[in-house]
Amino acid sequence: MTPPNALRDFVDRHQRLFVLTGAGCSTNSGIPDYRDTDGNWKRTQPVTFQAFMGEELTRQRYWARSLIGWRRFGQARPNDAHHALACLEQIGKCEVLLTQNVDRLHQAAGSKKVIDLHGRLDLVRCMGCERRIQRDEFQHEMGHLNPGWLELDAAVAPDGDADLEGVDFASFVVPACEICGGILKPDVVFFGENVPREFVDAALGHLQKADAMLIAGSSLMVYSGFRFVQAAVRAEIPIAAVNLGRTRADEFLSFKVEDRCEDALAFLLQRADAP
Structure with missing residues (x-):
């Protein structure tokens, strides 16, 4: 069982987080996701x-x-999950935010170091x-x-x-x-279409500088996102996830918080408000 403060401690211990987000970040903004808690359509x-x-x-x-x-x-407007991850960048702990979402809500929340892996x-x-x-x-x-x-x-x-x-x-x-x-x-990027190589290369370049990976709201069933978990495993950097249900990366995780992104990441909002 994941300790209550595991995610907070994980963020505290690392300075250059490679953040990978998926549909679970945007469901509370009224944008439905594709998969259930078992990762099925x-x-x-x-x-x-x-x-x-x-x-x-x-x-x-x-x-x-x-x-x-x-x-x-x-x-659609950003929810607290988007704002929390913008705060992560604000406090200087985000190497890059790689999103599989196409809604641009991370940017609307204030994140600047964003790669839209699947376009916009x-x-x-x-x-x-x-x-x-x-x-x-x-x-x-x-x-x-x-x-x-x-x-x-x-x-x-x-x-x-x-x-x-x-x-x-x-x-x-x-x-x-x-x-x-x-x-x-x-x-x-539609299904059956390749992710632009420049997006992949840029993300891998940031991963080389990262000291940990944080997955938020993704089952990683699509290989275009899962490949970065594989790269993190090869680089031997720790990986944590926030996701309701199974992910394709479960065997590689240091731990997983099974909760909604906006709830699990709420402590970051408090961190940014602190003097």
Whole structure:
């Protein structure tokens, strides 16, 4: 059983924490996660890169659901877990914060040393000319072209999606890039797509300088995040985790706190407020 002050002591003992976060940091901001406490999918797996790029109907379905889901996702605000980890940086103990989330809530809470491993949902990228536009701008354009869809509502789903079913997605108009006519895609890493090498290399560079790893709100079932645990094990640096349920890294952990991130990390808020 994990001692009550284990996490506080872990932070006290280390000066350069490599922090790796996942969906569990953002659930209290109203953004659902993908997996249950056993690390299994709660719903159908997200769209793959290959399907999105290869099938027009898949793009229509994705963007129609996103048109509805973005209205809530785009209004999400940081919770105490994000603020606590921003405090960790404020007190000088964060080497880097590597997040698997695409919501930019760590930055909104004040964290500056952040690597968005899986990209950011507030940008839309042209797969032809690499032009990027703000998601809010694209939302306005989609709404203009599909006014009737704005009247629909659906339950919120992970990463700006919505559980919109029973409609004919073939009627949804997806704008093309106004510069080159290319396919527009969220500037995030889809399943089946590779994480940009520069993100991986930058994170590994920070890991070499770290003296410990803290995992917050991730089951690490996706290899793109788990690879950094493997690197930490090779570097023989201690690893602690805060997560409700099983993680892929359980056998490598010094200890795990099975609690919500905002509760387990609350002591950092007090630390930052101290004189």
